[in-house]
Amino acid sequence: MIKDPSDEELLRRFNDGDADAFAELVRRYERPLYNFILRSVRRRERADELLQDVFMKVVQRSQDFKGNSKLSTWLYTIARNLCIDHSRKMVFRRHKSLDAPRSGSGSEEGPSLLERTAAEGAEPDRAMVAEDLRKRISEAVEELPEEQRDVFLMRHVQGMRFRDIAEVIGVPENTVKSRMRYALERLQRALADYAEYVDELK
Amino acid sequence: MDCEACTDRMVELLYGELTDEDAEETQAHLDSCESCGEAYARIQTGQRFASMLDLVEPPVSVLDSVMAAARDRAAGRAPVAEPAPDEIATAPRPDAEDEGGPWAAFLKWIGGFAMRPQLAMAMTLLLMVGLGMWYLPTLRENDPADSHAIVDPAPGDEVGPSASLVPAEPLDLEADPRTGRIRPREEGEPAPRVAVRPTTPPPPPVEPAVVAPEPEATPEEQQQLAMADPAPRPARPTSGQVVEEALPDPRIDGELDVAPGESALRTERPTTQARTMPVPAMAADVQSGQMPSPSPAPVAPSPAQPSGDATARFNQGLQAMREHDYRAASEDFESVIERPGPDTQRLIPAALHNLARSQRSSGNCAAAVRTYERLLQQHPTYSGVGEALIEGGGCYQRLGRLSDARRLYERARSVPSVASQANRLLAVLAQQERGAAREPDPASAAAAE
Numbered sequence: 001m002i003k004d005p006s007d008e009e010l011l012r013r014f015n016d017g018d019a020d021a022f023a024e025l026v027r028r029y030e031r032p033l034y035n036f037i038l039r040s041v042r043r044r045e046r047a048d049e050l051l052q053d054v055f056m057k058v059v060q061r062s063q064d065f066k067g068n069s070k071l072s073t074w075l076y077t078i079a080r081n082l083c084i085d086h087s088r089k090m091v092f093r094r095h096k097s098l099d100a101p102r103s104g105s106g107s108e109e110g111p112s113l114l115e116r117t118a119a120e121g122a123e124p125d126r127a128m129v130a131e132d133l134r135k136r137i138s139e140a141v142e143e144l145p146e147e148q149r150d151v152f153l154m155r156h157v158q159g160m161r162f163r164d165i166a167e168v169i170g171v172p173e174n175t176v177k178s179r180m181r182y183a184l185e186r187l188q189r190a191l192a193d194y195a196e197y198v199d200e201l202k
Numbered sequence: 203m204d205c206e207a208c209t210d211r212m213v214e215l216l217y218g219e220l221t222d223e224d225a226e227e228t229q230a231h232l233d234s235c236e237s238c239g240e241a242y243a244r245i246q247t248g249q250r251f252a253s254m255l256d257l258v259e260p261p262v263s264v265l266d267s268v269m270a271a272a273r274d275r276a277a278g279r280a281p282v283a284e285p286a287p288d289e290i291a292t293a294p295r296p297d298a299e300d301e302g303g304p305w306a307a308f309l310k311w312i313g314g315f316a317m318r319p320q321l322a323m324a325m326t327l328l329l330m331v332g333l334g335m336w337y338l339p340t341l342r343e344n345d346p347a348d349s350h351a352i353v354d355p356a357p358g359d360e361v362g363p364s365a366s367l368v369p370a371e372p373l374d375l376e377a378d379p380r381t382g383r384i385r386p387r388e389e390g391e392p393a394p395r396v397a398v399r400p401t402t403p404p405p406p407p408v409e410p411a412v413v414a415p416e417p418e419a420t421p422e423e424q425q426q427l428a429m430a431d432p433a434p435r436p437a438r439p440t441s442g443q444v445v446e447e448a449l450p451d452p453r454i455d456g457e458l459d460v461a462p463g464e465s466a467l468r469t470e471r472p473t474t475q476a477r478t479m480p481v482p483a484m485a486a487d488v489q490s491g492q493m494p495s496p497s498p499a500p501v502a503p504s505p506a507q508p509s510g511d512a513t514a515r516f517n518q519g520l521q522a523m524r525e526h527d528y529r530a531a532s533e534d535f536e537s538v539i540e541r542p543g544p545d546t547q548r549l550i551p552a553a554l555h556n557l558a559r560s561q562r563s564s565g566n567c568a569a570a571v572r573t574y575e576r577l578l579q580q581h582p583t584y585s586g587v588g589e590a591l592i593e594g595g596g597c598y599q600r601l602g603r604l605s606d607a608r609r610l611y612e613r614a615r616s617v618p619s620v621a622s623q624a625n626r627l628l629a630v631l632a633q634q635e636r637g638a639a640r641e642p643d644p645a646s647a648a649a650a651e
Contacts, residue, residue, distance in 0.1 A: 018276060022276065023269065026265055048261060051260055051265070052264060052265060052268055059275055060271075091525055133254065137252075137255050138256060152252065162214070177210065180213045181209075181212060184213075184249055186248070188244045188248035198250050
């Protein structure tokens with residue numbers, strides 16, 4: 001069995017002129033990176049642009065990667081920096097469309113979901129509960145404080161280890177683990193209405 | 203193993219990053235310690251939710267341009283493959299040193315240093331300091347009166363800066379060489395070289411927490427506001443809220459792969475305290491079903507208020523809170539409360555709660571306690587009552603109304619989610635009350651005499 005080349009090996013090949021190696025890197029990372037960015041900036045069109053920006057920077061700066069850390073940490077450092085720059089811009093230029101319902105979830109803030117599932121009093125349809133829960137999870141993740149959300153997403157969409165996340169963010173590993181714990185507690189609290197439903201799925 | 207060590211390891215246990223030995227030890231503690239066991243169960247539930255997070259597929263063609271650029275770049279570097287002519291025409295040449303020889307490579311190397319942001323910043327600082335050191339002695343030598351005006355102000359000099367924050371009209375002044383003081387310049391005299399600067403330091407920047415009082419605030423409220431603790435409010439820990447310490451940046455310049463756009467000296471982006479602020483009261487009070495009483499909102503909605511529905515205004519208020527624009531947030535929530543849409547009555551309790559938090563965060567505790575009281579009175583079954591009781595009690599405490607704070611904290615003891623916090627706060631309050639009692643009361647002292 002042939003072992004898949006590592007990310008770092010693929011980047012080295014790209015630097016040597018192998019465009020297919022870059023395509024393989026894109027294949028490996030575009031989905032998790034896209035979800036990381038989308039949950040951070042919440043708007044699909046911005047996420048599309050930022051995903052392009054991340055990979056464009058990789059194309060332009062691939063030789064800057066020294067290889068003394070993992071490629072994934074480098075990619076997420078780029079992505080996170082771009083997201084932070086974007087959110088800073090949004091703070092200064094309060095964007096009208098941020099007030100609109102989010103494109104990511106396509107729904108409004110919590111009340112309507114809870115209302116649909118809980119307020120009627122009737123036994124809610126399970127498929128509807130599942131659908132609502134998915135939306136609520138997306139929203140709850142997007143509502144996490146930024147520093148918790150970054151950690152949470154790197155862990156859950158990319159499966160990064162805590163020490164690698166610590167390297168991306170530039171904080172001690174213990175801080176990363178604390179943030180992860182806080183994020184999970186927050187999710188548990190935000191979605192407490194669905195705990196029974198999830199327990200039944202177990 | 204103690205509870206603290208167990209807490210530190212919980213997440214690693216959950217994600218399978220502990221060694222077998224550590225995992226066993228941690229699990230043993232969890233089995234034997236009820237509170238740690240419960241905490242672990244909570245994050246397990248959180249993880250179950252997390253694992254259900256949908257992953258969105260990126261659009262198919264979104265990376266077409268990137269792939270084209272990658273092909274161009276790879277073709278430009280490829281040692282053997284000859285790139286197609288049109289690709290070369292459209293793609294920038296990535297390697298200048300390949301064409302320009304060693305001189306171009308050297309320039310690029312130097313440019314790499316010169317363009318680093320931290321170096322640019324250091325150069326700017328050096329330039330400013332250097333200019334200052336060159337300019338000030340020149341100033342003192344050539345124009346002693348002016349330098350006196352800067353470093354040695356004469357008391358009672360009428361050109362001292364006004365205490366008012368309103369910028370004054372520029373004064374037509376000059377230094378009198380005989381007295382070393384400033385006098386109005388007469389017509390026809392040449393203008394002085396250096397503008398006279400204020401002789402006292404500028405007023406400290408206004409804390410965001412005590413920005414201009416609410417328009418409806420009475421003088422009494424403004425006084426209370428001025429007495430209130432001026433520390434910014436957003437990071438005030440409330441139940442379940444996380445305040446994380448600022449941490450040093452462990453990154454070492456030059457040893458790590460620095461991402462494009464990232465300064466090597468970059469610390470973590472400022473963890474704005476509001477980032478740790480919980481996005482409050484998202485959930486509407488679905489249990490309550492109460493209609494809000496038609497009492498008038500404190501402030502009429504601004505004419506600039508968008509005419510969208512109440513949900514949009516509510517969301518806008520939330521966004522304003524995230525951006526620390528508490529005045530805008532207050533206006534948004536007030537407009538939701540005053541003009542709820544046909545299907546948005548359920549937003550009222552959450553809007554009241556957020557309004558109170560915005561008022562509290564902007565330092566207006568007097569208004570905040572009124573809003574908290576209104577929320578507690580009109581929506582006793584609202585799901586965030588516990589938090590509202592705790593927060594309202596805190597506001598009363600800051601206003602010095604200890605008996606009102608006690609009333610809310612005691613009520614909070616009956617809410618399970620905040621009961622332990624309420625007990626702690628009551629203990630602190632009791633100390634505060636004892637301290638207040640020990641202080642000599644002027645009225646009773648006068649009576650004793």
